Amino acid sequence: MASCSERKQSGSLVAKMAEFVELLESWVREHGGFVHPAVGIHKGDRGRGAFASKDLAGELCRLPPKLLISEKLAEGSMAFGHELRMAAEEFTAAPGLVLLTAFLLHEGAAGAHCNSFYAPYFHVLPKKLSSLPVCWPDDHWLHSTIKGSHLERQVRAKRHNLGLEFALLKSYVGKLPLTWEDFLWARCIVSSRAYSLQSQRCLVPWADLLNHGTSSEVCVRYGLEGETASDFVMNLGQLVPQGAELLQSYGDKPNATLLLDYGFVLPQAPPAVVSLAFQLPQLLETDPALKEKKVFWTRVSKGRSFRKGELLLEVDEAAEAFLELLRAAVVCGQPQGSSCDLEEKLQDPSVEMEALIRLQHSAQQALGKLCEFEGPEVKEDWEVVSQQNCAQALADERCVLQSLVARAKRES
Ligand SMILES: C[S@@+](CC[C@H](N)C(=O)[O-])C[C@H]1O[C@@H](n2cnc3c(N)ncnc32)[C@H](O)[C@@H]1O
CATH class of the missing domain: 3.90.1410.10 (set domain protein methyltransferase, domain 1)
Structure with a gap:
């Protein structure tokens, strides 16, 4: 609970801020602008904000250039x-x-x-x-x-x-x-x-x-x-x-x-983006289709650079671009004849199946990396809020990863 002197200090900060807001509104009016007089600026559920001090309609503010x-x-x-x-x-x-x-x-x-x-x-x-x-x-x-x-x-x-x-x-x-x-x-x-x-x-x-x-x-x-x-x-x-x-x-x-x-989150927001690990396909020097595969891979991977054979990719709920890469990696890893049509192979149901299995694996791996760290017992207010915000953002990531796992299981 806040002490008496803390309450006094916070009360005087609020009064100071109200004074500054009043000065700001006078400055806007002095310079030819308009701020509706029935708008109050004070603290609410979302922190400081603007509130209607009576039923309101029409123009709220006008600021000249x-x-x-x-x-x-x-x-x-x-x-x-x-x-x-x-x-x-x-x-x-x-x-x-x-x-x-x-x-x-x-x-x-x-x-x-x-x-x-x-x-x-x-x-x-x-x-x-x-x-x-x-x-x-x-x-x-x-x-x-x-x-x-x-x-x-x-x-x-x-x-x-x-x-x-x-x-x-x-x-x-x-x-x-x-x-x-x-x-x-x-x-x-x-x-x-x-x-x-x-x-x-x-x-x-x-x-x-x-x-x-x-x-x-x-x-x-x-x-x-x-x-x-x-x-x-x-x-x-x-x-x-x-x-x-x-x-x-x-x-x-x-x-x-x-x-x-x-610095805030919402209980309901558009789906998160997640990071999924992608393994670079190994192209064998002895592969008769090596040349075609290199050209094919360069086109599909769009010049992305890999570190130690791995790349972390941003993936959305649909995971389309990630699946496209996975399909290409599967095709590159399969033994082919010397004159094969790699593009055609992308449509093969067995390639799709393998790509979905890899998607499931990557999403499960990413889920396993998300930790649940509680932090110290005593926290400042901003730390409590920040931790709740992070928990919500991570819950959104988890939700997308789980739906990718479920989809991959269902379709493979
Ligand atoms: C453009 S300012 C809005 C006015 C701000 N509340 C202020 O006191 O100056 C944006 C900041 O307001 C807060 N904010 C805006 N919308 C919010 C919301 N829906 N929930 C929580 N905080 C919000 C965040 O701190 C954000 O960085």
Whole structure:
């Protein structure tokens, strides 16, 4: 239970945040924007969010272009903006997000005394993002809860890519003392809040206070409107009753993606993607069809590179691409005459059967790798939530793996 001084401290933080939200709304209005006065920003089941303080319909907010932080604005307002864009386009997968991250760092968005034009927006941004797996400390026990899963691979891949982006940014934002923690905060703020508007990544003050809902819960639509289609407008598609949370959609994403980018999961989300191990077929030098098989394999494997004869592949519920590779591997492993038609062999029922048996084996192997690690008895709140989130993402992986095993058994 929280002590009296903890309760006092959390009460004053809530009051401070309410004050910052009020300042943000005044700033929006002062600069020609609109925020519906009957929307309250406070804590609910999904954390801080926007709620109708009376029955609501129509326009929720309107922000003129000068209040939007687009990647174009970021590029234009930093001396190294154009160079950074060119490098980010060449070396990273998300140049728009890198530019917005650089902008937040450049404007000192995390600082309490930030004097940027956008400071009223920056002050309402969360200070801690511990529910995002990429923000867990390296040696934290939560990493053990996802060991062996596809989610673990995704977390590692994301950390690796962020490391590359950090190195890139450091070479441009050189004059600022940029730390990994500052970078991580700014980068995660951007990936959990940026909109895609007319192929531009964009931070939209106030609008990003709305949480995500499933398609049946979403009541808010947004887009660019106005004479030059440059005002950001949020509209309610229906009458929303007093007290209801106003929800937008961040897209129909599997739980692992929601967890990686936003730090939460849903009880019902689209099926997970899993990792399955694939063994490279052994081609014998004495095989009379060796040449044809090499050409055939190069075509089917689409230049994928194998390490020590094995490859971990991303597989969805349908597993079509994985089965295609398995069929080809079976064909390559079978003894053939010197002038055989390998493509035709792919249709052979015995090849299909063997491919399904291998699929079953790989899925069972992946299931065996998922562990159940409980962690220490005493946990902080964010650790409890993160562990529950991981458990849900892993349950989704298990569900896909089990359905692959069941399907392979049924069809083989
Ligand atoms: C765009 S912000 C939404 C506003 C945010 N709650 C805030 O206080 O600033 C996205 C973040 O909100 C939280 N969030 C959004 N939708 C959620 C949901 N359905 N369940 C739990 N958390 C959610 C996550 O922390 C996510 O990273």
